[in-house]
Amino acid sequence: MEKNKLALLEMESLPREVFVRQQYMPAQHFFPAHTHNWHQLLYATSGVLTVDVVNERLFISPEKAVWLPKGCEHSVSTAFGAELKSLYINANYQQLDTTKSSVLEITTLVKSLVIEASHFETNYSKTGYEQQVIALILSSLPRLKQDKTHLPWPTSSALYHLCTQLYNHPEARHSTAVLAKEINVSKRTLERRFLKETGMSLQAWSLRLRFLKAIELLNTNQNITRIALELGYSSPSPFIYMFRAQSGFSPRQYLAACKKQNPFTKSN
Numbered sequence: 001m002e003k004n005k006l007a008l009l010e011m012e013s014l015p016r017e018v019f020v021r022q023q024y025m026p027a028q029h030f031f032p033a034h035t036h037n038w039h040q041l042l043y044a045t046s047g048v049l050t051v052d053v054v055n056e057r058l059f060i061s062p063e064k065a066v067w068l069p070k071g072c073e074h075s076v077s078t079a080f081g082a083e084l085k086s087l088y089i090n091a092n093y094q095q096l097d098t099t100k101s102s103v104l105e106i107t108t109l110v111k112s113l114v115i116e117a118s119h120f121e122t123n124y125s126k127t128g129y130e131q132q133v134i135a136l137i138l139s140s141l142p143r144l145k146q147d148k149t150h151l152p153w154p155t156s157s158a159l160y161h162l163c164t165q166l167y168n169h170p171e172a173r174h175s176t177a178v179l180a181k182e183i184n185v186s187k188r189t190l191e192r193r194f195l196k197e198t199g200m201s202l203q204a205w206s207l208r209l210r211f212l213k214a215i216e217l218l219n220t221n222q223n224i225t226r227i228a229l230e231l232g233y234s235s236p237s238p239f240i241y242m243f244r245a246q247s248g249f250s251p252r253q254y255l256a257a258c259k260k261q262n263p264f265t266k267s268n
Contacts, residue, residue, distance in 0.1 A: 012037055013037065013038075013090075014038055014088055014089075014090055015122055015123055016122070016123065016124060016126070016134075017089070017090045017092075017093075017134060017138075018087060018088065018089050018090070018117065018134045018137065018138065019087075019088045019122065020085060020086070020087055020088075020114055020117045020118040020120070021085070021086040021088065022083075022084065022085045022086070022118050023084060024081070024082075024083050024084075025047075025049075025076075025078045025081060025082050025083075025084055026078075026081050027078065027079065027080050027081040028077075028078075028079065029077065029078055029081075030075065030076070030077040031075055031076040031077070032075055033052070033073050033074065033075040034073070034074070034075070035070075035071050035072065035073050035074075036068070036070060036071075036088070037070060037071075037091065038070055038088050038089055038090055038091050039067070039068065039069050039070050039088070039089040039090075039091060039093055039096070039098070040067075040068040040086055040087065040088055040089070041065050041066070041067055041068075041086070041087035041089065041104075041141065042060065042065060042066050042068065042076070042084065042085070042086050042087075043060060043062070043064065043065035043066070043084065043085055043106050043111075044060055044061070044062055044078075044082040044083060044084045044085075045062060045083045045084070045085060045111070045115075046062060046082060046083045046219075047062075047078055047080060047081050047082025047083060047084075047219060047220075048060065048061045048062075048078065048079070048080070048082060048215065048216040048219050049066075049076055049077070049078055049082050049084060050076070050077045050078065050079070050216075051066050051068075051074055051075070051076050051101075052074060052075045052076075052077075052153075053068070053072060053073070053074045053101045054073065055152060055153050055154075055155060056101070056150045056151065056152055056153055057150065057151040057153055057167075058101070058103055058150050058151070059149075059150075059151070059212040059215060059216060060103065061215050061216070061219055061258070062219065062258055063105060063106065063257075063258055064103055064104065064105060064106060064147055065103070065104045065105075065106040065110075065144070066101060066102070066103050066104070067096055067097070067101060067102045067103075067104055067141075068101050069096070069097065069098045069099065069100065069101065070091040070098065072100070072101050074101070079216060080216070080219070080220045085114055085115075085118065087114055087117075087137070089138070093138065095138065095139075095141060095142045096141055096142060102146055103146065103147040103148075103149070103150060104141075104144040104145065104146060104147065105144060105145045105146075105147050106144060107140070107144065109140060110137065110140050110141070110144065113133055113136055113137045113140065114137065116133055117130075117133055117134060117137065120133075149208065149211070149212065149246075151205070151208060151209060151212060152197075152198040152199055152200060152205070153198070154193075154194065154197035154198055155197055156193070156197060158183045158185075159183075159193060159194060159197055162179060162182070162183055163205075166206060166209060167209060170209055170210050170213045170230075170231050170232065171229075171230060171231055171232035172232065173232055176190060176191060176202055176203070179202070190202065207242065207246070208246070210231050210232075210242065211242065211243065211246040211247070213231060214227060214231060214239070214242075214243055214251070215254075217230060217231075218251055218254065218255055219258075224236050224239070224240070224251050224252070227239065227251075228240075239251075
């Protein structure tokens with residue numbers, strides 16, 4: 001069965017209007033940049049996925065999904081491993097934006113429907129129960145709320161590499177002046193160019209990076225003290241303050257809400 005599912009990636013069209021593909025991505029796994037001839041809704045039932053699209057890095061935790069319209073180039077990776085599900089949808093589907101990707105807040109209903117559809121045969125019946133489930137999935141997708149906490153990525157080579165360095169070392173605390181010196185520009189020039197390319201100040205970008213990294217680490221069941229230290233905080237208190245300011249929840253409240261919304265997550 002898995003071979004048949006994998007072969008779908010090489011097909012020019014889908015055998016049915018919707019097909020669900022599921023698999024486990026081990027830690028440090030990476031799918032290089034590619035496109036599909038159909039739309040894709042991708043989410044993880046456990047773990048966190050990092051999805052790179054044009055000028056954006058998207059963190060997909062279990063309460064979120066990413067919508068990738070036909071032809072949208074994307075790469076997918078996971079730092080700590082993830083159980084993922086891909087909902088492939090015929091390109092004729094027009095109820096979500098078909099011009100750009102977006103992050104959606106996935107609901108328990110949609111998760112349950114996708115899990116149910118994942119047990120269907122590749123050539124499931126176009127009438128009866130299977131088609132009713134598929135129709136309900138498609139009619140539910142436009143009702144999902146959009147999430148705006150993506151991480152914009154600059155386009156110029158110097159700023160791209162600077163952001164890559166910050167992404168790989170979220171614990172580092174460098175002033176804007178020090179970072180500007182690393183790429184041989186003035187502090188003011190760095191601030192102006194960064195805002196122009198990302199729509200955010202460097203300080204706001206760095207804060208969002210640490211917040212999104214925190215979500216990734218929280219989904220590994222590491223304790224809060226260890227996560228705080230990994231992100232460069234001297235103690236849990238300033239880390240908790242940052243997380244609450246960004247999300248409206250404490251880290252523990254966030255995890256409790258995730259478990260409530262994702263009853264299929266396995267406890268360790």
